[in-house]
Amino acid sequence: MGGWSGEGKDTIYWDGTIRAKNILSETIDITIPIYLKLDQTTAQTISNGAPYFSTAIKTPIIYPNADSTTAIKINKADGSTNIVTIDTTNGRVGVGKTPGSTLDVNGTIKSTSTIEANSSSDASVWSIRQSGASTRLEGGASAGYFGTYTNHPMIIQTNNTERVRVDTAGKVGIGTTPSNILHTKETTNGASYVRIENASNGSSAIAGIYMVNDAGTGGVQQVFSSTYSAIPGVASAYRIRTDNAMSGGIIFDTGTTGVASAPIQFRTAGTNRIYIENESSGGKIGMGVSSSIGAKLHILSTTEQLRLGYDTSNYKSETISSTGSCTITLTGTTPKNIFSQTIRANGGYESSDGSAGLSATYNFDATTSGNITSMTFKNGILTAVTTLP
Numbered sequence: 001m002g003g004w005s006g007e008g009k010d011t012i013y014w015d016g017t018i019r020a021k022n023i024l025s026e027t028i029d030i031t032i033p034i035y036l037k038l039d040q041t042t043a044q045t046i047s048n049g050a051p052y053f054s055t056a057i058k059t060p061i062i063y064p065n066a067d068s069t070t071a072i073k074i075n076k077a078d079g080s081t082n083i084v085t086i087d088t089t090n091g092r093v094g095v096g097k098t099p100g101s102t103l104d105v106n107g108t109i110k111s112t113s114t115i116e117a118n119s120s121s122d123a124s125v126w127s128i129r130q131s132g133a134s135t136r137l138e139g140g141a142s143a144g145y146f147g148t149y150t151n152h153p154m155i156i157q158t159n160n161t162e163r164v165r166v167d168t169a170g171k172v173g174i175g176t177t178p179s180n181i182l183h184t185k186e187t188t189n190g191a192s193y194v195r196i197e198n199a200s201n202g203s204s205a206i207a208g209i210y211m212v213n214d215a216g217t218g219g220v221q222q223v224f225s226s227t228y229s230a231i232p233g234v235a236s237a238y239r240i241r242t243d244n245a246m247s248g249g250i251i252f253d254t255g256t257t258g259v260a261s262a263p264i265q266f267r268t269a270g271t272n273r274i275y276i277e278n279e280s281s282g283g284k285i286g287m288g289v290s291s292s293i294g295a296k297l298h299i300l301s302t303t304e305q306l307r308l309g310y311d312t313s314n315y316k317s318e319t320i321s322s323t324g325s326c327t328i329t330l331t332g333t334t335p336k337n338i339f340s341q342t343i344r345a346n347g348g349y350e351s352s353d354g355s356a357g358l359s360a361t362y363n364f365d366a367t368t369s370g371n372i373t374s375m376t377f378k379n380g381i382l383t384a385v386t387t388l389p
């Protein structure tokens with residue numbers, strides 16, 4: 001059995017094998033450094049119970065006889081299964097492996113508190129590597145970084161299910177692999193929305209989407225707060241608008257010219273109000289009608305169909321009755337019809353009571369015409385001065 005020996009006044013070495021039980025159970029009060037000398041040609045074993053010191057050991061130090069990448073090892077009780085390896089050449093510690101980095105662990109690291117990487121001179125980095133993708137969590141002097149630094153997408157999961165994916169081109173997919181710069185996808189039987197909310201009810205509060213082109217101009221979709229007052233008439237409204245510099249304006253389009261496409265519909269309360277046919281149907285516009293549109297502009301209503309006005313007090317109204325009669329009504333301060341060009345007609349003119357009006361009805365068939373040189377409409381009677389054929 002070995003014994004204690006000394007090399008100078010501050011160092012005591014143990015260079016033998018302890019085999020007796022509790023040989024160091026007595027109190028030892030040592031205030032100088034203790035070194036366990038590991039320079040034997042064969043491994044030294046502490047058996048039959050570990051030695052202990054009942055008082056504090058001041059600055060305990062363990063070091064090998066010579067530096068190497070596997071200079072100090074701690075093994076399991078079988079003597080061969082390695083638990084910790086210390087590389088004293090490069091200053092590295094390996095848990096379950098020979099270290100290749102400052103701390104190299106083969107297994108899972110768990111902590112009940114904070115794991116901190118801290119550097120005062122350079123970025124602090126947590127790097128997670130496999131044979132393929134490598135992930136990095138980095139704190140720099142002016143920013144923080146999280147993502148892959150190999151050519152692989154970054155995926156965020158909850159409940160072990162993918163929720164967000166950022167591909168290698170920078171496109172972001174929520175619930176899907178993205179095919180656009182931002183791509184969202186829902187697969188449940190229900191509504192799928194992208195919600196942009198401004199919860200303020202302030203007089204300047206707006207929520208919206210602002211889209212800008214390469215020239216820095218663009219357009220917005222906006223929702224105004226219930227008390228918005230900077231622009232009259234837009235409180236609690238939804239608006240689409242462009243910047244002043246957008247010379248192309250706003251375009252509603254459903255397809256390519258010459259190709260059959262879907263119509264454009266404008267609805268209120270779920271009912272079609274304006275219907276624009278697709279390209280193959282001629283692009284006719286229906287108001288109050290969405291099928292069998294018979295003209296470029298087709299207006300259908302059981303009451304007044306058309307009103308042309310200067311303001312709310314001066315206007316002309318046209319109404320077609322259920323029998324096909326057309327009633328033209330002028331409303332205003334001094335209403336009258338004024339024609340600056342020749343009028344040709346293939347029908348007849350009657351007074352409002354159905355009579356000929358001024359004892360004359362002028363009928364022109366499809367092969368003849370007559371010039372009306374002047375016309376007045378007063379007290380329900382249309383008076384025309386004509387040149388008969």
